[in-house]
Amino acid sequence: MIEVEGLYHSYTNDERYAVRNVSFNIKEGEIFGFLGPNGAGKSTTQKVLTGLLPLQKGSVKIAGKDAGKPDSSFYNMIGVSFEQPNLYRKLTGLENLDYFAKMYDVPTEDPMELLRMVDLEEAASKRAGEYSKGMQQRLVFARSLINKPKIWFLDEPVSGLDPTTSATIKEIIRRKKKEGVTIFLTTHNMHIAEELCDRVAFIVAGEISLIDSPRNLKLRYGQKLVEVEYRLDGSVKKESFSLLQETDKAKLNSLIEKGTVETIHSKEATLEEIFIRVTGRELR
Amino acid sequence: MMRLAANTLKELKLGWRSYYFLLVVGVAIAYFFLVTFLIPEDLTVSPDVVVLNEMEEGSQVMENLFGGDMESDKLLLAKDRDDLEKTMNRRFNSVGIVLKGSEREPAFELVFQGHESQDIRELLRLSILQRTGALNSEEGYGIEYLEDRKPVDEAIPFNKSFLPVLLMSEAVMLGMFLVFAMIFGEKSEETIKAYSITPGRIWEYLGAKVIVLAILGVLFTLILTPMVVGIGPRYGELLLIVIIGSALSTSIALIFASFYDNLSQSLVPMLGLSLVFGLPMISFFIPGFSPWYLRILPTYTILFALKGAVFPGSTQVGISSLWLIALEGAIAFAVAVMVYGQRVRKN
Numbered sequence: 001m002i003e004v005e006g007l008y009h010s011y012t013n014d015e016r017y018a019v020r021n022v023s024f025n026i027k028e029g030e031i032f033g034f035l036g037p038n039g040a041g042k043s044t045t046q047k048v049l050t051g052l053l054p055l056q057k058g059s060v061k062i063a064g065k066d067a068g069k070p071d072s073s074f075y076n077m078i079g080v081s082f083e084q085p086n087l088y089r090k091l092t093g094l095e096n097l098d099y100f101a102k103m104y105d106v107p108t109e110d111p112m113e114l115l116r117m118v119d120l121e122e123a124a125s126k127r128a129g130e131y132s133k134g135m136q137q138r139l140v141f142a143r144s145l146i147n148k149p150k151i152w153f154l155d156e157p158v159s160g161l162d163p164t165t166s167a168t169i170k171e172i173i174r175r176k177k178k179e180g181v182t183i184f185l186t187t188h189n190m191h192i193a194e195e196l197c198d199r200v201a202f203i204v205a206g207e208i209s210l211i212d213s214p215r216n217l218k219l220r221y222g223q224k225l226v227e228v229e230y231r232l233d234g235s236v237k238k239e240s241f242s243l244l245q246e247t248d249k250a251k252l253n254s255l256i257e258k259g260t261v262e263t264i265h266s267k268e269a270t271l272e273e274i275f276i277r278v279t280g281r282e283l284r
Numbered sequence: 285m286m287r288l289a290a291n292t293l294k295e296l297k298l299g300w301r302s303y304y305f306l307l308v309v310g311v312a313i314a315y316f317f318l319v320t321f322l323i324p325e326d327l328t329v330s331p332d333v334v335v336l337n338e339m340e341e342g343s344q345v346m347e348n349l350f351g352g353d354m355e356s357d358k359l360l361l362a363k364d365r366d367d368l369e370k371t372m373n374r375r376f377n378s379v380g381i382v383l384k385g386s387e388r389e390p391a392f393e394l395v396f397q398g399h400e401s402q403d404i405r406e407l408l409r410l411s412i413l414q415r416t417g418a419l420n421s422e423e424g425y426g427i428e429y430l431e432d433r434k435p436v437d438e439a440i441p442f443n444k445s446f447l448p449v450l451l452m453s454e455a456v457m458l459g460m461f462l463v464f465a466m467i468f469g470e471k472s473e474e475t476i477k478a479y480s481i482t483p484g485r486i487w488e489y490l491g492a493k494v495i496v497l498a499i500l501g502v503l504f505t506l507i508l509t510p511m512v513v514g515i516g517p518r519y520g521e522l523l524l525i526v527i528i529g530s531a532l533s534t535s536i537a538l539i540f541a542s543f544y545d546n547l548s549q550s551l552v553p554m555l556g557l558s559l560v561f562g563l564p565m566i567s568f569f570i571p572g573f574s575p576w577y578l579r580i581l582p583t584y585t586i587l588f589a590l591k592g593a594v595f596p597g598s599t600q601v602g603i604s605s606l607w608l609i610a611l612e613g614a615i616a617f618a619v620a621v622m623v624y625g626q627r628v629r630k631n
Contacts, residue, residue, distance in 0.1 A: 050481050072483035080481045086474035090301040102290035103482035
């Protein structure tokens with residue numbers, strides 16, 4: 001659905017590339033996470049993919065269409081949820097959605113239904129400028145669905161949202177995936193990437209260093225340890241055991257047989273730990 | 285066209301909620317009071333004439349000189365030289381004429397305050413010579429007017445003569461200022477970015493602003509003009525000039541506004557632009573000063589076309605001269621669309 005090959009982009013039109021030799025493919029109905037710290041090239045890549053920046057070098061095909069020459073049909077099939085709440089503050093939530101709905105040539109969603117979906121029904125006739133930051137972000141999120149996009153670009157969709165609202169947004173993303181929408185998710189939040197993405201790409205200093213599924217990454221980079229809490233002489237002890245070393249395996253079996261184990265957890269690596277290991281950089 | 289209509293409706297709502305309509309109505313009413321009550325209808329200042337008749341028989345000379353003005357309170361008769369000087373001292377704006385000689389060979393002495401220019405002194409001298417028949421003004425020369433200025437031009441009250449200037453500075457050039465406010469508001473909200481990922485075209489986005497600012501210009505015109513000059517103007521022509529002029533000034537301002545991010549950055553170019561476009565007002569008040577560099581400014585044609593529509597017959601610049609302004613407006617709009625297209629993709 002999205003094919004990117006040898007993408008380069010320079011804001012200064014010289015050899016100082018913000019994005020360098022980026023290549024990846026995203027299948028239809030897949031959630032693809034684009035992960036990296038601030039300034040890594042995530043937004044630049046997304047802007048080229050959505051036609052907001054010109055395609056300087058490389059090839060970008062979105063559902064077979066050249067992102068370097070975006071036309072009406074290109075914009076009719078994509079939706080973009082920006083991180084910044086770029087709304088008309090003097091228009092109400094409903095008027096904002098109504099206005100953008102009229103910009104498309106394809107059947108659009110009912111604006112009121114979208115507001116209901118992101119829990120903004122009550123605030124429909126309130127000006128967007130009077131919304132809290134979280135409400136504005138939800139409105140931007142709802143707006144990105146107005147044209148029933150086949151390809152959906154999400155930039156930090158749950159940044160700054162409370163846990164309940166985050167859960168609602170994540171649920172909508174999962175539902176859209178089930179409906180076959182291809183999702184390109186840009187974030188530096190590893191938890192949401194772990195929860196939602198089928199595959200993730202790590203990007204640092206404009207270059208992709210790794211692409212795989214979160215599960216494969218964990219298997220590849222995890223330590224294969226279990227962390228056990230067990231009771232010994234009336235007190236609770238906590239210890240890690242390797243699943244590869246024979247002595248550790250024997251000790252763990254003995255604890256299980258004695259029935260003194262209280263908790264047991266596999267100690268797999270988090271995406272954040274893997275990111276740091278692979279790239280040598282932290283996600284800030 | 286549906287998108288243009290949706291964009292226009294959005295701009296109307298934003299304009300209404302930003303109080304642009306209220307501002308236009310308020311300024312139109314304020315200008316009405318200014319024109320009607322603060323600016324005088326007539327600025328002509330004629331000096332008092334203090335006459336000392338030292339002729340033995342000077343009644344015919346007096347009649348020739350002052351004719352129907354004999355009963356005017358501007359004409360004062362002095363008893364003697366001392367009285368003439370005292371009267372003139374009391375009246376700063378007065379001149380004295382001492383009649384001497386006889387009916388057959390009259391002579392005059394002119395007494396001035398001292399502040400009069402040489403031109404005024406010479407004008408008075410020639411006027412007296414002409415009235416007494418010493419200078420034959422009817423023979424030997426003729427008068428031809430290259431521009432067919434009708435008497436209506438001279439009959440326009442001074443205060444009402446400001447109307448075309450006000451219509452140009454507000455109805456036509458209003459867009460120049462408001463469009464900066466509109467663009468910077470949207471730049472701070474980053475809404476153009478959201479618009480850029482829709483199939484909406486830049487011309488539809490900018491065209492809506494041009495339409496709304498023309499509507500504001502028309503509103504201003506329709507409030508102020510009838511209040512000042514009633515039903516006399518050719519309103520159809522007047523509104524067409526306002527719409528074309530407003531579209532041109534808005535399009536030019538759009539080009540400039542695209543290069544700046546906020547009002548403080550754009551203050552100098554904005555004021556510079558309005559200053560240059562306002563220069564033809566000099567020619568409006570001093571018709572003799574119309575150098576080529578003022579005549580080529582689009583606002584020159586607009587200003588005099590407005591005058592022609594407000595005071596029919598007062599000028600030769602008519603609606604036919606506006607095709608060039610419309611063409612300039614179309615070119616400026618095309619440039620604005622191109623510049624915006626490039627800048628949106630750069631950001």
